[in-house]
Amino acid sequence: EAQVTQNPRYLITVTGKKLTVTCSQNMNHEYMSWYRQDPGLGLRQIYYSMNVEVTDKGDVPEGYKVSRKEKRNFPLILESPSPNQTSLYFCASSLKGGLGRGYTFGSGTRLTVV
């Protein structure tokens, strides 16, 4: 089944403890992206990647890192999480240029930083 898989689905952590949220897609998509969703603010793009080893900042990249060493994986790294990064995170992928079916989203990761 064509899908985007995020792990974990739920995560509670403490301030300052480094964490990684994984994202993997099995559709051979070039384009991958991370979003956070907050009440009243909608979905905001954190980082995106046009292809392997090519990443770029979205609208809210501060406090996050990403890497794209393989086409299928696009992990989101929080080096020193803070409570304002408590949010619902989504990974998404698409064919380059958004052709075909457009974006496919993962099921989300609900992160709580205490």
Add this chain to the structure above:
Amino acid sequence: KQEVTQIPAALSVPEGENLVLNCSFTDSAIYNLQWFRQDPGKGLTSLLLIQSSQREQTSGRLNASLDKSSGRSTLYIAASQPGDSATYLCAVRDGGFKTIFGAGTRLFVKA
């Protein structure tokens, strides 16, 4: 900077009614526009994708139109059902491949 606005923010209709959700964007230089559905606490499900060269797309009871020059898209839902209750989001991909989402319209269809 591209901004995407969805009106109304919330909508409650009786079952069976036809309805229209609106999405507007400030920069007409878009690559495509996509409509999504999101159920509470869940991920996003793609409904319709309209490329910049297209005027509309249809899937079952859903029809989405795109007017790039005026910066507008509409999502038409025919014969609404309680199962259509969800938040509907539109997203615009610009020429640089950044994607900007609207805040969504929360739809409630009463049985």
